Every structure is written in C-alpha cells, then in structure tokens.
Amino acid sequence: QTWRYAFEEAxxxxxxxxxxQFQDYIEANSDYSVQLFPFGTLGESDDIMEQTQAGILQFVNQSxxxxxxxxxxxxxxFVPYLLPQEGxxxxxxxxxSVAINEMFPELYAQHGLELLTMYPEGEVVMTTKQPVRSPADLNEQNIRVMTNPxxxxxxxxxxxxxxxxxxxxxxxGLQTNMIQGQENPMFFVESTRMYEVTDYITFTGHNNFTTAFMANKDFFDGLSEDDQQLIRDAVEVAFDHILEYQDGLTESALETILESKPEMEVVILSEEERQPFMDAAESVEAEFIRMTGDSGQAILDQMKADRDAVTD
Ligand code: 6CS
Structure with a gap:
C-alpha cells in the first residue's frame, strides 16, 4: 500500500x-511505501491542503x-518577535510547547487534520530592492507575504x-517589479535564487519560519495502533533530523549567495533599529485577538508561557 505525501518545497x-527522512523510516520499518509530491507537482500550497482534506493525499506539509x-x-x-531566536x-x-503539542492538534482536528508536528525552517529575512533600516524605508514598497491575514x-x-x-x-513578481521585496528563511532565498531579483538582505529578527506536518484525520484514525505508532516514530526521527540538518544552514546559504552575487548587501539591524519593528508587534497582537477571540488569546498566552519556559 502506498501513502501519498505532498509538501510546499523542492x-x-x-x-x-x-x-x-519520514519516507525512509516508514519504508525501512513496514511494508508501506510513501510517494512524495514536491512543490509544483500537485499545485500550490492551498491545493495540496484541499487534496489532503478530501483524502486524495494522506499527508501534507503546510506552513x-x-x-x-x-x-x-x-x-x-506571525505575531512579530514572539518565538525564541534560532538555536x-x-x-x-x-x-x-504545550500550544504546539496539545492545543493546536485540537484545532487542526476540527478541520479533518491530524497535526503530527510543527518544526522551524530558519530565521526569516527580508530580501528587497531597496535598503531597509526602518519602517519608513518600507513605505510604498509592495512586499510579498504568504496569504495569511x-x-x-x-x-x-x-x-x-x-x-x-x-x-x-x-x-x-520580483522580476517584473510588481513586488519589491519578500520574506523567507535564508536557505530558501538561496535555493530559489530570490537573491537574483533583489539586492538587499535584512535581518530584522522578527520571526522564524514555522511549518506543520499533518495527516488526513479519517485516514489516520482508521489505522491500527501499531501503524499510528509507526507514523509517530517516523515523525520523531524526521523532526530530530531536520533540526540537526539546519544547524549552520543560514550561514552556509548566505555564503553561497555571496559567492554568486558578491554585490548583495547584507544588513543585520541593530537592537536600536529593531525597536520600531518590535513596537509594531503590539498592534499585530491586538489584531490577532480581534480575529480569534478567547481561543486565540488562550493560544497566545500559552505560546508566551512556552517561550518563557525555554528562554528564562
Ligand atoms: O514563501 C513561501 O511561500 C514558501 N516559503 C517556504 C520557506 N516554504 C514554503 C512556502 O511556500
């Protein structure tokens, strides 16, 4: 039997x-095989999510x-400066995190999804055509973001x-100047060659890229306990591997970029320069609560408690 698994990257x-890593573990420890569908083979991120909810796919990675x-x-x-820094x-x-490991699975379950894990993909940087030292520099700039309110x-x-x-x-969009910048982790800026169509990389420290791996819930619930455990074990192995794999990845991606394009400007904002971006976080938090009410407030409070538990 073959399980179908789509994700948003190459x-x-x-x-x-x-x-x-997930595929290797499943195939080495069971008679199942896993068929992988990288970005572009089944459509955009929204398409692979729909296909998973419909049961056409068994697994999906969606950020x-x-x-x-x-x-x-x-x-x-996407509340800025909420997560701990890299490392x-x-x-x-x-x-x-209690929010990630206990609260979010309940919310995903309401949409027919078994949330198996969330993992980080690296510090988010802005790549732009103009230098960014302060919010004023972003004025009138069309900055592409993922489709998230x-x-x-x-x-x-x-x-x-x-x-x-x-x-x-x-x-x-960058090539035709419809947009003048975007944000993503450094490995992705390198692998997708976004540095070719932008001239500045800015480290603002406002976020790490988080992604989520999940299964169609009816499919998962219909498996034997042993098979569910097999999947959980495979997720644990892949999770450990992906953290280790990313050690030093931001730095090596930056090196590769600078080798291909030595004139790329890289700016790490100082604490002082970050302050106005940090100040903006307050209104974003308020907007989050407006959008999500008590349920969002509970998640936000728990996220902060989870963060304090690892940074204090
Ligand atoms: O910016 C994006 O849309 C993409 N960024 C990453 C790092 N992964 C997938 C996602 O589609």
Missing part, C-alpha cells in the same frame, strides 16, 4: 529533507502562512504595502 529543500484562513489561531506564528531555545520550544497586518504595521501571493508568483 525535494532538496528543508520540507523535502524532512519528507525523505501556517497558508493555513491562517482555515485555522485563524495558526496565525499566531537550542527555539528547538526546545518546538519540542516542549495576520502576516498582511504585520507588514502593514511595519509600514509596507503587503501583497499576499502564492509562492509560485514570487520570483516573476
């Missing part, structure tokens, strides 16, 4: 590395950046003109 990008319309609480990942604290956060709100609070687009339109 086979050699982070989600693809995770998927291959909260695209799940926000379906599960409004998943937008919490051991961030990894511990994902391992131990709260992420739109963040970039509005940062002073930009947020432009939500599916991934497939980003490179062309």
């Amino acid at each position: 086979i050699d990008e982070v989600q693809g590395v995770f998927a291959q 909260p950046g695209f799940t926000g319309a379906l599960i409004p609480e998943a937008q919490v990942f 051991e604290a961030l990894n511990e956060f994902f391992r131990n 709260l992420l739109v709100e963040s970039y509005r609070a940062f002073g930009a003109v947020p432009t939500p687009l599916p991934w497939g339109e980003v490179y062309g």
Whole structure:
C-alpha cells in the first residue's frame, strides 16, 4: 500500500529533507511505501491542503502562512518577535510547547487534520530592492507575504504595502517589479535564487519560519495502533533530523549567495533599529485577538508561557 505525501518545497529543500527522512523510516520499518509530491507537482500550497482534506493525499506539509484562513489561531506564528531566536531555545520550544503539542492538534482536528508536528525552517529575512533600516524605508514598497491575514497586518504595521501571493508568483513578481521585496528563511532565498531579483538582505529578527506536518484525520484514525505508532516514530526521527540538518544552514546559504552575487548587501539591524519593528508587534497582537477571540488569546498566552519556559 502506498501513502501519498505532498509538501510546499523542492525535494532538496528543508520540507523535502524532512519528507525523505519520514519516507525512509516508514519504508525501512513496514511494508508501506510513501510517494512524495514536491512543490509544483500537485499545485500550490492551498491545493495540496484541499487534496489532503478530501483524502486524495494522506499527508501534507503546510506552513501556517497558508493555513491562517482555515485555522485563524495558526496565525499566531506571525505575531512579530514572539518565538525564541534560532538555536537550542527555539528547538526546545518546538519540542516542549504545550500550544504546539496539545492545543493546536485540537484545532487542526476540527478541520479533518491530524497535526503530527510543527518544526522551524530558519530565521526569516527580508530580501528587497531597496535598503531597509526602518519602517519608513518600507513605505510604498509592495512586499510579498504568504496569504495569511495576520502576516498582511504585520507588514502593514511595519509600514509596507503587503501583497499576499502564492509562492509560485514570487520570483516573476520580483522580476517584473510588481513586488519589491519578500520574506523567507535564508536557505530558501538561496535555493530559489530570490537573491537574483533583489539586492538587499535584512535581518530584522522578527520571526522564524514555522511549518506543520499533518495527516488526513479519517485516514489516520482508521489505522491500527501499531501503524499510528509507526507514523509517530517516523515523525520523531524526521523532526530530530531536520533540526540537526539546519544547524549552520543560514550561514552556509548566505555564503553561497555571496559567492554568486558578491554585490548583495547584507544588513543585520541593530537592537536600536529593531525597536520600531518590535513596537509594531503590539498592534499585530491586538489584531490577532480581534480575529480569534478567547481561543486565540488562550493560544497566545500559552505560546508566551512556552517561550518563557525555554528562554528564562
Ligand atoms: O514563501 C513561501 O511561500 C514558501 N516559503 C517556504 C520557506 N516554504 C514554503 C512556502 O511556500
């Protein structure tokens, strides 16, 4: 029997590395096989989510950046400066977070999804055509974001003109100057060659890219306990692997970019320069609560408690 698994990136990008690890484990420890569908083979992120909810796919990797319309609480990942910075604290956060491991599975379940894990994909940087030192520099700039209402709100609070687009339109949009910038983790800026169509990379420290791996819930519930355990074990192995795999990835991706394009400007904002972006977080948080009510408030409070537990 074959399980079908789609994800939002290429086979050699982070989600693809995770998927291959999952596949290897399942195939080495059972008679099941796993068929992988990288980005582009079955459509955009929204398409593979629909196919999973419909049961055409058994597994899907979709980032909260695209799940926000379906599960409004998943937008919490776009409150700026909420997650711990990269490194051991961030990894511990994902391992131990009550919000991620206990609360979110209930919310995903309401949409026919068995949330199996969430994992980070690296610090988010802005790549733009103009330098960004302050929110004023983003004025009048169309900055592409994933199709997530709260992420739109963040970039509005940062002073930009947020432009939500599916991934497939980003490179062309930058090339034709329909958009003047975007945000993503460094490995993705390198692998998708977004540095070719932008001139500045800015580290603002406002977020880490989070993604989520899940199964169709009816499919999962219909499996034997042993098979469910097999899947959970495979997820644990892939989770550990993907954290290890990403150690140093931001740095090596940046090196590769600078080798191909030495004139690329890389700016790490100082604490002082970050402050106005941090100040914007407050209004984004308020908007999140307005969108999600008590349920969002409970998630946000728990996320903060989970963060404090690993950073204090
Ligand atoms: O920006 C995006 O749309 C994409 N970014 C990453 C790192 N993964 C998948 C997603 O589609």
